[in-house]
Amino acid sequence: MIMQDIIIIGSGVIGSAVARELAKYQAKVLVLEKESDVACGATKANSGIVHAGYDPEPGSLKAKYNVLGNRMFDELSKELEFPFKRNGALVVAFDEDSEKVLERLLARGRTNGVEDLRIISGDEARRMVPGLSQEVTKALYAPTSGIASPYEMAVAFAENAAENGVKFRMLAEVAKLERSENGIKVYLADGEELEAKIVINCAGVFADELNNQISERKFTIVPRKGQYFLLDKVYAEYTSLTLFQTPTAMGKGVLITPATHGNIIVGPNAQDIEDKRDLSSTVEGLNEVWEKAKRTIPGLNKRAVITNFSGIRAHSLGDDFIIGFSDVPGFYNVAGIESPGLTAAPAIAVDVAKEVASALKLKPKADFKPYRKAIPHFAAMSEEEKAAIIKENPLYGKIVCRCEVVPEGEIREAIRRPLAARDLDGLKRRTRVGMGRCQGGFCLPRLMEILSEELNLDYTEITKFGRNSKVVVGRVKE
C-alpha cells in the first residue's frame, strides 16, 4: 500500500478545484469518487450561477468566498477553458415589502464588497428584459453576476489536476475512515485499504457521514432538493440576464437564467428531504417551480421545455460553509457547500490548498501547467474554424448529434482525454451530445458504437452513468 500525502474524497466542483490547487505542490494526491465520473452530485444539477455576493450574511464564509470567488472567474475560465459569461442579474420586487428586501440586499452587497450594484425601476428592468412581468416594480441590478457551466468547470479542474499528476479513481466509494499512526486509513466499499497523511472531505451531501464516523465534532448536512426545467435554445429570447425573485429562508428562490450554451434554466424550488440519493422530480415540485417562474416572466411557454431534472444542495444546519481541519489530526472538512458554492469553489480551493500544503510543508511544483485546453466544440466555431478543423481531423465532419451539432471527432476526443468519459452521461457533460431537443433519440446507437470501439466494451456493458445503469439487457434472438 502506497502512502498518499493527500486523499480527497469527492470530485464535485469542490473536490476537483481543491485537487487542481494541490496539483501546484509536490505531493502525492489521490481523488476518490464513488460515482463513475466527476461532477455527479450537486455539481451536475444546479443553476450554474456565479453570484455577485449581495446575498450572504456579512462576515460569513459564504460572503467571503462568494466575493473572492466571483473575481477569479474571468481569468480562471480562460486558463481552464470552461464556459463562463458575466451576463448580469436582476432581483425583482413586486411590492413594497420586496422592495425593502432589495434595499437590504443592496446594503449587504456593499458591505460584502460587491461592486456596481444599483436599484433600478421596473421600466428600466423591462427595457433590459422585455418579457419581464408588468408587476415588477423595482429590481436590484448586479452586473458582476455571471453564469458558468458547473460540470464543465469541474471537468476542467479535474483534467488540469490530472495533467499535473493528481490521480483519480472512479467508482471508489469510501466505506470507513480510521485514525492511523501516520494519518488516516481509508477503506473502500470493496475492502481495499488506503492511507494518507491528510484526508480532505469534499463529499457533498455525504460529508457529514464521513466526518461523524471519525470526528467528535459532529455536524449534519440536510439534503435540500431543487427541481428544474431546461428549455429549448429557441426560447433564449426570454432573458439574457439571470432573474431572481427576492430570497426566502430556504434559499434564493426560483430563478430564470440563460445557461452558457444558450438554453434557459427555470428553477429551483427548495425541499428538505430524507434520502440523499433521491434525485426524483415530482409533479407538485415542478408545478411549484413553473407557477413561481411565471410571476417573473408571465409569457413562459411549456412547449419550450426539453426536460426536467432535480439537484440536491448540501445544506449545513449551521447555515454556513464548514471549512478547516477537524479535531482529528489530518482530517480536513470542506462541507456544507451549498449556494454560492459554485462561485466560491475557486477561492475555497486556494485557501484549503494553502493550509494543507503548509501543514505538510509541501514545496511548490516548478513545472505546474496551469493551462488546460478544452475539447474543441464544433458548434461554437466560426465558418473558417469549422473548415479548418475538418481538414485537420475529418471526423469533425461527421455529425453524430444533430440537435447540438456534435461531430464524431469531438466525441472520440472526450473518451481519449485524461479523466475520459466512460459512459453516456460522461459524454453528454463533456460534449453536449444528447442534450438537445431530441434528448439522444437519434444518436444513442452511434454513441454506443463509439464507446464500444474506444473502450473495447460489449454493448451490454455500456451504461448511462456506471454500475447497473445499463442501456441494453442482451442480444436479440439469433
Added chain:
Amino acid sequence: MTERRLVIIGGGPAGLSAALAAYEAGERDILILERDEALGGILNQCIHNGFGLHIFKEELTGPEYAERFIREVADRGIEYKLKTMVLTISHDRVVTYVNQTEGYQKIRAGAIVLACGCRERPRGAINIAGTRPAGIFTAGTAQRLVNIEGYLPGREIVILGSGDIGLIMARRMTFEGAKVKAVVELMPYSSGLNRNIVQCLQDYDIPLLFSHTVIEIKGRERVEGVVIAEVDENLRPKPETAREISCDTLLLSVGLIPENELARNAEVELSPVTGGAVVDENLMTSVPGIFAAGNVLHVHDLVDYVSEESAHAARSAVKYLQGADSKAEKEVLRTGKGVRYVVPQLLNRDENYEPITFRMRVDNVYRQVRLVLKVDGETVLAKKKQIMTPGEMESLEAASEIVRKLKAGKQIVFELEEENA
C-alpha cells in the same frame, strides 16, 4: 461557393420521391444531401410490412419500399451525398453542409426541397416526474436498437402513447421474448392506425389503457417501475387511481415533431399546429424557392402519402426553376368544426387550376360524419366515413373544376358535418 439548381435535404422516402419526380419533370441538376450512412431514412429500421399498399398495391417492408426508390435514383444517376449534415440554409437559399471528405461547403441552390422528416418527442417534452435512470427510450430508438443493432433494450416493458411506432414495437418486443405489460394512452383514443392496434396489440393480448398516463418513473440506476393513473376529462391524473407496474423499460410513443430547425434558420413561416412550414398548393413555403414535403411538413400516417406529396413538391420546384413564380395574392384556407389542420394552408389566387390534394387530420374520434369542403357556404366536395380518428390522415382531392371554384370564391372552409345534416 458552387451553384446547383435543385437541392433536396434528406434522402428518406420524401427526398427520394422528390428527386425522382424532379427528374421525370426534366430537371437534371439534382443533389440529395443525406446525414445518415445510407439512403432510405427511417424506413431502414421499419422491417415490418405494410408499406406500399397504396402506391404499389402490395405489402412491402420498409427497406423494400425504400429500395424501389433507391434503385431508381441510382439508375437515373441522380447525385447524392451520404454522411452529410446540412448545418444551415439561408433565406436566399445558400446551403452549408459538412462531411468527412469535402469538409465545410456552401452551395447556392436555385430551389430547395425540405425533406428532413421528423423526430420523436422525448420524455422531457411530456414532463414525467420521477427518477432519471437508464431504460427510458423513445419507441423509434428502441426499434433501431432491436432491428439494426440487434440488442434488446429491456425485458419487461410499459409503453406510453399509442402512436404507430409504439404499437409496432409492442409486437416486436413480444417477438423477442419481452413482456409488454401495458400500452398506456393519455387520450380516450389512439393516435395510431387501427390496423396496428389489432395486429400489434389485440393479437398478442397486450392491454391498451385509454385515458391513462405515466405519472412517475421509479428506479435509481435502471427503470424499476412506473406509476400509472387514469386521467379525468381535462387530462389531469386522478391520484386515487394510481398504481405501480414493475418494469425495466419505458418506451415512449408520444408524438412526432417535424424537424424544422433548418426552416427556422431560413426564416420560413411555421405553423404552430402542424409544426411544419405554412405552404401554398405548390407546397412552397413563405420563402420563395423553398418547398417542403413529407413528415417535415406535417406528420403522416402512411409513407405512400409522403411519397406522393414529395413528388408534387418537387414538380412545383422544377416549375419554379423554369420561371413559374406565382405573385398572386394568397388566400388562407380555414378549418371549421372537427378539423385540426389542413395542408396546404394557403391558396394562390392565380389561374393555375391543376388538381390539388388537401390533407388534414380531425381533432377527435367522429362517427358517421362527412368531411366537406365549402366555398362561400356551398359544399363543393365531400367524403363520407363510418369513423374518422386523429390517427388517420384524411384527404380530399379537388379536380380542376373544383380548384377553379376555390380560386374564384371568397371563404374556403374544411369541416365535418353529421351524416344526416
